[in-house]
Amino acid sequence: MAEDTVLDMGSSFMDPFKGLLLTYFMPESCYDEFFLSFNFLDVPCLKIVLSKGLGIGIILGSALVKLPQILKVVGAKSAEGLSFQTVILELLAITGTMAYSIANKFPFSSWGEALFLMLQTVTIGLLIQHYQGKTSRGVLFVVVFFGLLVLLLSPVTPMSVVTTMQASNMPAIIIARLIQAGTNFRNGHTGQLSAVSVFLLFAGSLARIFTTLQETGDTLMALTYVISSVCNGIIALQVLYYWNSSSERKKKKKKKKE
Structure with a gap:
Protein backbone atom coordinates (compact mmCIF):
# COMPACT_ATOMS: atom_id res chain seq x y z
CA MET A 1 0.00 0.00 0.00
CA ALA A 2 2.75 2.41 1.01
CA GLU A 3 4.69 1.44 -2.12
CA ASP A 4 1.68 2.21 -4.32
CA THR A 5 1.33 5.59 -2.63
CA VAL A 6 4.98 6.42 -3.35
CA LEU A 7 4.55 5.36 -6.98
CA ASP A 8 1.45 7.51 -7.34
CA MET A 9 3.24 10.50 -5.77
CA GLY A 10 6.21 10.08 -8.11
CA SER A 11 3.93 9.75 -11.12
CA SER A 12 1.80 12.78 -10.25
CA PHE A 13 4.88 14.90 -9.49
CA MET A 14 6.36 14.17 -12.93
CA ASP A 15 3.09 14.48 -14.89
CA PRO A 16 3.65 18.16 -15.85
CA PHE A 17 7.06 17.24 -17.32
CA LYS A 18 6.03 13.96 -18.94
CA GLY A 19 5.21 15.41 -22.37
CA LEU A 20 8.51 17.31 -22.51
CA LEU A 21 10.55 14.29 -21.42
CA LEU A 22 8.85 11.90 -23.87
CA THR A 23 9.18 14.36 -26.77
CA TYR A 24 12.84 15.22 -26.37
CA PHE A 25 14.65 12.93 -23.95
CA MET A 26 13.30 9.38 -23.70
CA PRO A 27 10.75 6.80 -24.89
CA GLU A 28 7.82 5.92 -22.62
CA SER A 29 9.45 2.65 -21.56
CA CYS A 30 12.37 4.61 -20.05
CA TYR A 31 10.00 7.11 -18.42
CA ASP A 32 8.27 4.19 -16.69
CA GLU A 33 11.62 2.68 -15.73
CA PHE A 34 12.83 5.93 -14.14
CA PHE A 35 9.71 7.46 -12.61
CA LEU A 36 7.43 4.49 -11.93
CA SER A 37 9.97 1.75 -11.09
CA PHE A 38 12.56 4.24 -9.80
CA ASN A 39 15.29 2.31 -11.57
CA PHE A 40 17.63 5.21 -12.34
CA LEU A 41 20.54 2.89 -13.14
CA ASP A 42 19.00 1.22 -16.20
CA VAL A 43 21.97 1.34 -18.62
CA PRO A 44 20.09 1.27 -21.97
CA CYS A 45 17.83 4.11 -20.82
CA LEU A 46 20.75 6.09 -19.40
CA LYS A 47 22.45 5.85 -22.80
CA ILE A 48 19.32 7.11 -24.55
CA VAL A 49 18.91 10.06 -22.16
CA LEU A 50 22.62 10.94 -22.36
CA SER A 51 22.53 10.79 -26.15
CA LYS A 52 19.36 12.89 -26.41
CA GLY A 53 20.68 15.40 -23.88
CA LEU A 54 24.01 15.72 -25.67
CA GLY A 55 22.23 16.04 -29.02
CA ILE A 56 20.02 18.87 -27.79
CA GLY A 57 23.01 20.55 -26.11
CA ILE A 58 24.99 20.37 -29.35
CA ILE A 59 22.09 21.85 -31.33
CA LEU A 60 21.62 24.72 -28.85
CA GLY A 61 25.36 25.35 -28.80
CA SER A 62 25.58 25.24 -32.58
CA ALA A 63 23.26 28.25 -32.83
Whole structure:
Protein backbone atom coordinates (compact mmCIF):
# COMPACT_ATOMS: atom_id res chain seq x y z
CA MET A 1 0.00 0.00 0.00
CA ALA A 2 2.75 2.41 1.01
CA GLU A 3 4.69 1.44 -2.12
CA ASP A 4 1.68 2.21 -4.32
CA THR A 5 1.33 5.59 -2.63
CA VAL A 6 4.98 6.42 -3.35
CA LEU A 7 4.55 5.36 -6.98
CA ASP A 8 1.45 7.51 -7.34
CA MET A 9 3.24 10.50 -5.77
CA GLY A 10 6.21 10.08 -8.11
CA SER A 11 3.93 9.75 -11.12
CA SER A 12 1.80 12.78 -10.25
CA PHE A 13 4.88 14.90 -9.49
CA MET A 14 6.36 14.17 -12.93
CA ASP A 15 3.09 14.48 -14.89
CA PRO A 16 3.65 18.16 -15.85
CA PHE A 17 7.06 17.24 -17.32
CA LYS A 18 6.03 13.96 -18.94
CA GLY A 19 5.21 15.41 -22.37
CA LEU A 20 8.51 17.31 -22.51
CA LEU A 21 10.55 14.29 -21.42
CA LEU A 22 8.85 11.90 -23.87
CA THR A 23 9.18 14.36 -26.77
CA TYR A 24 12.84 15.22 -26.37
CA PHE A 25 14.65 12.93 -23.95
CA MET A 26 13.30 9.38 -23.70
CA PRO A 27 10.75 6.80 -24.89
CA GLU A 28 7.82 5.92 -22.62
CA SER A 29 9.45 2.65 -21.56
CA CYS A 30 12.37 4.61 -20.05
CA TYR A 31 10.00 7.11 -18.42
CA ASP A 32 8.27 4.19 -16.69
CA GLU A 33 11.62 2.68 -15.73
CA PHE A 34 12.83 5.93 -14.14
CA PHE A 35 9.71 7.46 -12.61
CA LEU A 36 7.43 4.49 -11.93
CA SER A 37 9.97 1.75 -11.09
CA PHE A 38 12.56 4.24 -9.80
CA ASN A 39 15.29 2.31 -11.57
CA PHE A 40 17.63 5.21 -12.34
CA LEU A 41 20.54 2.89 -13.14
CA ASP A 42 19.00 1.22 -16.20
CA VAL A 43 21.97 1.34 -18.62
CA PRO A 44 20.09 1.27 -21.97
CA CYS A 45 17.83 4.11 -20.82
CA LEU A 46 20.75 6.09 -19.40
CA LYS A 47 22.45 5.85 -22.80
CA ILE A 48 19.32 7.11 -24.55
CA VAL A 49 18.91 10.06 -22.16
CA LEU A 50 22.62 10.94 -22.36
CA SER A 51 22.53 10.79 -26.15
CA LYS A 52 19.36 12.89 -26.41
CA GLY A 53 20.68 15.40 -23.88
CA LEU A 54 24.01 15.72 -25.67
CA GLY A 55 22.23 16.04 -29.02
CA ILE A 56 20.02 18.87 -27.79
CA GLY A 57 23.01 20.55 -26.11
CA ILE A 58 24.99 20.37 -29.35
CA ILE A 59 22.09 21.85 -31.33
CA LEU A 60 21.62 24.72 -28.85
CA GLY A 61 25.36 25.35 -28.80
CA SER A 62 25.58 25.24 -32.58
CA ALA A 63 23.26 28.25 -32.83
CA LEU A 64 26.12 30.29 -31.37
CA VAL A 65 29.22 28.21 -32.13
CA LYS A 66 30.44 30.33 -35.05
CA LEU A 67 29.07 33.62 -33.71
CA PRO A 68 32.43 34.47 -32.05
CA GLN A 69 34.07 33.93 -35.45
CA ILE A 70 31.54 36.20 -37.19
CA LEU A 71 31.88 38.91 -34.52
CA LYS A 72 35.67 38.71 -34.67
CA VAL A 73 35.69 39.23 -38.45
CA VAL A 74 33.16 42.08 -38.30
CA GLY A 75 34.97 43.72 -35.37
CA ALA A 76 38.33 43.60 -37.14
CA LYS A 77 36.74 44.46 -40.53
CA SER A 78 39.06 41.79 -41.88
CA ALA A 79 38.87 38.12 -42.83
CA GLU A 80 42.64 37.68 -42.75
CA GLY A 81 43.68 34.09 -42.13
CA LEU A 82 40.33 32.65 -43.22
CA SER A 83 40.12 30.56 -46.38
CA PHE A 84 37.09 30.85 -48.67
CA GLN A 85 37.94 27.42 -50.12
CA THR A 86 37.64 26.00 -46.60
CA VAL A 87 34.18 27.58 -46.26
CA ILE A 88 33.05 25.96 -49.54
CA LEU A 89 34.26 22.52 -48.46
CA GLU A 90 32.73 22.91 -44.99
CA LEU A 91 29.40 23.77 -46.59
CA LEU A 92 29.65 20.69 -48.79
CA ALA A 93 30.16 18.51 -45.70
CA ILE A 94 27.47 20.21 -43.58
CA THR A 95 24.90 20.20 -46.38
CA GLY A 96 25.63 16.57 -47.21
CA THR A 97 25.06 15.53 -43.59
CA MET A 98 21.83 17.51 -43.36
CA ALA A 99 20.41 16.17 -46.65
CA TYR A 100 21.42 12.58 -45.79
CA SER A 101 19.81 12.81 -42.34
CA ILE A 102 16.57 14.28 -43.69
CA ALA A 103 16.39 11.66 -46.45
CA ASN A 104 16.86 8.87 -43.89
CA LYS A 105 14.38 10.47 -41.46
CA PHE A 106 16.89 10.54 -38.61
CA PRO A 107 15.70 12.38 -35.46
CA PHE A 108 16.43 16.12 -35.44
CA SER A 109 18.44 15.70 -32.23
CA SER A 110 21.01 13.66 -34.21
CA TRP A 111 21.74 16.28 -36.89
CA GLY A 112 20.03 19.59 -36.04
CA GLU A 113 23.26 21.52 -35.53
CA ALA A 114 23.98 21.17 -39.26
CA LEU A 115 21.18 23.66 -39.98
CA PHE A 116 22.66 26.36 -37.72
CA LEU A 117 26.26 25.65 -38.75
CA MET A 118 25.21 25.95 -42.39
CA LEU A 119 23.65 29.40 -41.88
CA GLN A 120 26.66 30.67 -39.94
CA THR A 121 29.18 29.23 -42.42
CA VAL A 122 27.35 30.91 -45.32
CA THR A 123 27.55 34.20 -43.39
CA ILE A 124 31.31 33.76 -42.91
CA GLY A 125 31.73 33.05 -46.63
CA LEU A 126 29.85 36.26 -47.47
CA LEU A 127 31.97 38.26 -45.00
CA ILE A 128 35.22 36.88 -46.46
CA GLN A 129 34.17 38.03 -49.93
CA HIS A 130 32.94 41.39 -48.61
CA TYR A 131 36.16 42.24 -46.78
CA GLN A 132 38.17 41.22 -49.84
CA GLY A 133 36.26 43.85 -51.81
CA LYS A 134 34.11 41.30 -53.67
CA THR A 135 30.68 41.90 -52.14
CA SER A 136 28.75 41.19 -55.35
CA ARG A 137 30.53 37.85 -55.68
CA GLY A 138 29.63 37.09 -52.08
CA VAL A 139 25.93 37.79 -52.71
CA LEU A 140 26.04 35.57 -55.81
CA PHE A 141 27.64 32.82 -53.72
CA VAL A 142 24.74 32.98 -51.20
CA VAL A 143 22.05 32.92 -53.92
CA VAL A 144 23.66 29.99 -55.78
CA PHE A 145 24.18 28.02 -52.58
CA PHE A 146 20.56 28.27 -51.41
CA GLY A 147 19.32 27.50 -54.92
CA LEU A 148 21.36 24.29 -54.94
CA LEU A 149 20.21 23.47 -51.40
CA VAL A 150 16.54 23.66 -52.40
CA LEU A 151 17.26 21.37 -55.36
CA LEU A 152 19.17 18.91 -53.16
CA LEU A 153 16.35 18.64 -50.61
CA SER A 154 13.65 18.26 -53.25
CA PRO A 155 12.27 14.85 -54.40
CA VAL A 156 13.98 15.46 -57.75
CA THR A 157 17.36 14.51 -56.27
CA PRO A 158 17.90 10.70 -56.15
CA MET A 159 18.86 9.08 -52.84
CA SER A 160 22.07 7.80 -54.46
CA VAL A 161 23.24 11.41 -54.96
CA VAL A 162 22.54 12.26 -51.31
CA THR A 163 24.41 9.15 -50.11
CA THR A 164 27.36 9.99 -52.36
CA MET A 165 27.46 13.50 -50.89
CA GLN A 166 27.57 12.08 -47.38
CA ALA A 167 30.38 9.71 -48.38
CA SER A 168 32.29 12.65 -49.91
CA ASN A 169 32.16 14.46 -46.56
CA MET A 170 35.28 12.70 -45.33
CA PRO A 171 37.65 13.89 -48.06
CA ALA A 172 35.91 17.31 -48.04
CA ILE A 173 36.49 17.73 -44.30
CA ILE A 174 40.10 16.56 -44.54
CA ILE A 175 40.91 18.87 -47.45
CA ALA A 176 39.10 21.82 -45.82
CA ARG A 177 41.04 21.46 -42.59
CA LEU A 178 44.34 20.90 -44.38
CA ILE A 179 43.80 24.12 -46.35
CA GLN A 180 43.09 26.02 -43.13
CA ALA A 181 46.05 24.37 -41.36
CA GLY A 182 48.29 25.23 -44.33
CA THR A 183 47.10 28.85 -44.26
CA ASN A 184 47.87 29.07 -40.53
CA PHE A 185 51.32 27.52 -41.05
CA ARG A 186 52.25 29.88 -43.92
CA ASN A 187 51.07 32.93 -41.98
CA GLY A 188 52.70 31.84 -38.74
CA HIS A 189 49.50 32.79 -36.90
CA THR A 190 45.78 32.01 -36.95
CA GLY A 191 44.67 35.51 -38.01
CA GLN A 192 40.98 36.17 -37.35
CA LEU A 193 40.30 32.50 -36.56
CA SER A 194 38.23 32.37 -33.36
CA ALA A 195 39.63 30.09 -30.66
CA VAL A 196 36.19 29.79 -29.05
CA SER A 197 34.58 28.59 -32.28
CA VAL A 198 37.42 26.15 -32.99
CA PHE A 199 37.23 24.49 -29.56
CA LEU A 200 33.42 24.34 -29.60
CA LEU A 201 33.48 22.65 -33.02
CA PHE A 202 36.06 20.15 -31.75
CA ALA A 203 33.99 19.32 -28.65
CA GLY A 204 30.78 19.07 -30.67
CA SER A 205 32.22 16.68 -33.25
CA LEU A 206 33.57 14.43 -30.47
CA ALA A 207 30.17 14.27 -28.76
CA ARG A 208 28.46 13.58 -32.09
CA ILE A 209 30.34 10.27 -32.47
CA PHE A 210 28.46 8.87 -29.46
CA THR A 211 25.06 10.41 -30.29
CA THR A 212 25.21 9.23 -33.91
CA LEU A 213 25.95 5.63 -32.97
CA GLN A 214 23.31 5.71 -30.24
CA GLU A 215 20.47 7.39 -32.18
CA THR A 216 21.02 6.31 -35.79
CA GLY A 217 23.49 3.41 -35.76
CA ASP A 218 24.74 4.81 -39.08
CA THR A 219 28.45 3.95 -39.36
CA LEU A 220 28.96 6.29 -42.35
CA MET A 221 27.84 9.30 -40.32
CA ALA A 222 29.79 8.16 -37.26
CA LEU A 223 32.98 7.78 -39.32
CA THR A 224 32.43 11.28 -40.71
CA TYR A 225 32.37 12.68 -37.18
CA VAL A 226 35.51 10.71 -36.24
CA ILE A 227 37.36 12.28 -39.19
CA SER A 228 35.89 15.68 -38.32
CA SER A 229 37.08 15.36 -34.70
CA VAL A 230 40.64 14.53 -35.76
CA CYS A 231 40.75 17.44 -38.25
CA ASN A 232 39.18 19.92 -35.81
CA GLY A 233 41.69 18.73 -33.23
CA ILE A 234 44.57 19.67 -35.54
CA ILE A 235 43.22 23.22 -35.92
CA ALA A 236 42.67 23.44 -32.14
CA LEU A 237 46.30 22.43 -31.56
CA GLN A 238 47.43 25.13 -34.02
CA VAL A 239 45.38 27.73 -32.16
CA LEU A 240 47.20 26.76 -28.95
CA TYR A 241 50.60 26.64 -30.68
CA TYR A 242 50.23 30.06 -32.32
CA TRP A 243 48.52 31.66 -29.30
CA ASN A 244 51.57 33.72 -28.24
CA SER A 245 52.49 34.76 -31.78
CA SER A 246 48.91 35.96 -32.37
CA SER A 247 49.00 38.01 -29.15
CA GLU A 248 52.34 39.59 -30.10
CA ARG A 249 50.98 40.39 -33.55
CA LYS A 250 47.99 42.22 -32.05
CA LYS A 251 50.31 44.27 -29.81
CA LYS A 252 52.43 45.30 -32.81
CA LYS A 253 49.30 46.39 -34.69
CA LYS A 254 48.23 48.54 -31.74
CA LYS A 255 51.65 50.20 -31.53
CA LYS A 256 51.54 51.01 -35.26
CA LYS A 257 48.12 52.63 -34.86
CA GLU A 258 49.38 54.72 -31.95
